[in-house]
Structures are given as C-alpha cells and as structure tokens.
Amino acid sequence: MRYRLIIRPEAEADIQEAFDWYERHVPGLGAEFLAVVDAALSSIVRHPLQHPVIYRNARRALTRRFPYQVFFAMTDDTIVVVAVTHGARDPRRWQDRT
Numbered sequence: 698m699r700y701r702l703i704i705r706p707e708a709e710a711d712i713q714e715a716f717d718w719y720e721r722h723v724p725g726l727g728a729e730f731l732a733v734v735d736a737a738l739s740s741i742v743r744h745p746l747q748h749p750v751i752y753r754n755a756r757r758a759l760t761r762r763f764p765y766q767v768f769f770a771m772t773d774d775t776i777v778v779v780a781v782t783h784g785a786r787d788p789r790r791w792q793d794r795t
Contacts, residue, residue: 700742700771704778708767711781715765733760734781737767741778745771755779 704712712734720727737760741748748756751768758767764784770777 698774700745701775702738702742702778703775704738708778708781715763715781715783719763730763730765733763734765734767736761737765738778741767741769741776745769745776 712731716727716730718727719730737758741756741758745756748758748769751757754770755768756771758769759765760767766780766782766784767778768780768782770779
C-alpha cells in the first residue's frame with residue numbers, strides 16, 4: 698500500500714530548528730541531518746507498522762547517527778508526522794500534538 702505523507706507545520710519547525718542548530722555548529726552538518734531525517738521518513742512510508750506505538754496511536758521511528766525521534770500517526774492511507782524531537786527532550790513537548 699502507498700501511504701500519503703503529511704508533515705505538520707510543527708514537525709517542519711522541529712526539523713528547521715535542528716538543521717539550524719547543526720549548521721551553526723558545523724557547516725554542512727545540517728544537510729547531513731536532513732538526509733538522515735529523509736531516510737527515516739522513507740522508512741516510515743515503506744514500513745510504518747514496523748515502528749512501535751509509543752503513546753496513544755503515535756508511533757516512533759529513530760534516526761541514524763543523530764539522536765532524534767520521528768513521531769507519527771496513521772490512518773488507513775495517510776501518515777501524519779507530528780514531531781521530530783531530540784531524544785533528550787521532554788516527551789510532553791510532542792504528546793500534546795497527537
């Protein structure tokens with residue numbers, strides 16, 4: 698099945714914030730972060746059910762190399778990314794988005 702991927706504006710802001718942080722600290726690292734997030738999103742679209750349910754109906758995919766988590770919810774044919782957060786962040790920050 699082919700899922701439609703929707704990235705909520707809050708999740709886009711999470712990604713932008715992380716990109717900016719990495720880019721400020723090491724030029725070029727922000728682009729590497731984006732590539733890792735893109736790979737995680739591709740994995741989610743290909744095999745969403747392989748990622749565990751973490752909270753209510755929200756699932757979590759982990760990124761490689763960077764300590765980030767991608768939280769998403771599913772309907773029959775749609776995947777909605779609600780947050781992309783650092784692993785050390787307070788989970789209440791994204792749980793209100795589900």
